[in-house]
Amino acid sequence: MIYLDNHATTKVHPEVVEAMLPFLTEHYQNPSSGYRAGKTVKKAIENARGEVAQLIGAKEEEIVFTGCGTESNNMVLKSLARIYGRKRSKVVTGEIEHSAVLKPIQAMEDVGFDVVRCGVRADGRLDLESFKEACQSAETGFASIMWANNETGVIQPIVEACEIARSAGLAFHTDAIQAVGKIEINVRESGVDFLSLSGHKFHAPKGIGALYLREGVRFEPLMRGGGQEAGRRSGTENVPYIVGLGKAASLMREALQKDAHRSIAAHRDFLEHRLVQELEGVTLNGSREHRVPTCAHISFDGCEGAGLLILLDESGVQVSTGSACMTGKQQPSHVQMAMGIPAQQARSSLRISFSGMTTREETQEAVEKIKVAVRKLRQVQGGDRVGPVVVYS
Ligand SMILES: Cc1ncc(COP(=O)(O)O)c(C=O)c1O
Incomplete structure (x- = not known):
């Protein structure tokens, strides 16, 4: 069998499986527990956070683990909608976004948000002129543009789009689910406020993702409860999958470094x-x-x-x-x-x-x-x- 559908999902890397296994067997303790075994598990989560942060040039505390890429997108978009409200704000996005961005934004439009969807040129890249026009006509609000398209693989002009949005006073999110692990990504250099990623697109298992929240940005959690992930995503952590995501991130970083x-x-x-x-x-x-x-x-x-x-x-x-x-x-x-x-x-x-x-x-x-x-x-x-x-x- 020849597998050429890696944008749908990737095979879990054998080293990822190996890294995960101890956390499905002997290291089963709750990372919030006070005894030493709990702390070992907690440390594994923090190591993974460090690996994910390094892959995208972020700080560890800027990474929140989530259940998948869809969750990362929904979490951030719903937070932005709550923070900005529908009265004066505009939501600027692209026509070619994944349904995990299009659908939550459609739900906002249905309740009265002013949404603008910008088109792309024939080569599949965002039409920056119409994007600029949309951002500049906004009093306040936020923009969401994907880093790379899942169907065509076309990389969007993220640095330019982010610059346009931020100079118009809009917060900027990018769905980088098809870009992370495939190309060099640096959140500092690009200036994005929020970035979504998903493990199964780069050899971690399905059902684990992460959200980058730039230090100091406002964020309203979707999941409230026990206060895990510094209160930004409550729920007992999916330790084996987080460890797997961390391992996959380190493998991808190594691969990118070696070209x-x-x-x-x-x-x-x-x-x-x-x-x-x-x-x-x-x-x-x-x-x-x-x-x-x-x-x-x-x-x-x-x-x-x-x-x-x-x-x-x-x-x-x-x-x-x-x-x-x-x-x-x-x-x-x-x-x-x-x-x-x-x-x-x-x-x-x-x-x-x-x-x-x-x-x-x-x-x-x-x-x-x-x-x-x-x-x-x-x-x-x-x-x-x-x-x-x-x-x-
Ligand atoms: C660009 C993009 N965004 C979001 C998603 C959803 O990610 P997940 O499958 O982790 O929920 C995908 C998955 O195909 C994707 O390609």
Whole structure:
């Protein structure tokens, strides 16, 4: 089996499993307990916090552990909504955000918040002009722009957007769930106030995330109770998963320092190059320059993405037609629509996503299998007769 769906989730790294196991067996004590064994567990949490902080250039006390990326996004957006209120404030976001940002913001709009959703250019990058206009027309409020898009892998102009928002007096959050662990991130240099990340996108298990809260920012907790995480997210800590997240963060930091991500991009570029050379009607979507090393987003004329996915699955290659969170919905992707990609091209796309565990042999084999699947489907569907689609996400 060749796994090329790493934007949906990644395989847990064996060293992460190894680091977690003692906290599922012998170190089961509550980290809030006063005896020595409890303190050992507490120390493991603090070590993990340090690792996560280092990965993004933050201070330890600026990191709050959460249950997932969705929780991080909801926690911060709901806090901002409560702090700013709906009377005078504006919420500025992007059209291509993940549903874990779009949905909470939609809920705010439903109760009367003034929301502006800014579009992207054809290359999938935020239209900074309209973003600036929206921010400058706000008396107060907050902005939320993703660091990298989950479908296309396109990196957004976060430093510029953050600067625009903050100089207009708006707080700035970024959903960096598809960026952390894949590219260098430094919260100090970028100036963001809030950042969300999720462990399962970089070889920690599913169900653990973190939120960066810049020192001194106002924050209203969603979860109130025992006061864990310095009162910012109550609930007894998920110790094994926190330890796993810390280990994955340290592995990613090491990989980024060694520039190991360059080889991920090399596999991705190799696959794109071979497909473009060896098949007709192949279009690479999104900015080629500003993108994470892990993602290829490709349209195959005359093929239905959903059909390709099924054929490839049968031949042992796992890819996605888009964002895994949305698979099953009968509609083209909101991201591709925002980029102005025609509906038919959008439906004939695959998201092929890599990780540090992907090998060149697997990439080569995947190229061959994709070629066979595309040719087979074209024989059945032909030219522009793309079938009634569909599962696009
Ligand atoms: C950009 C982005 N934001 C948020 C999420 C949700 O994260 P989680 O699955 O940890 O809740 C995802 C997951 O696909 C994502 O890609």
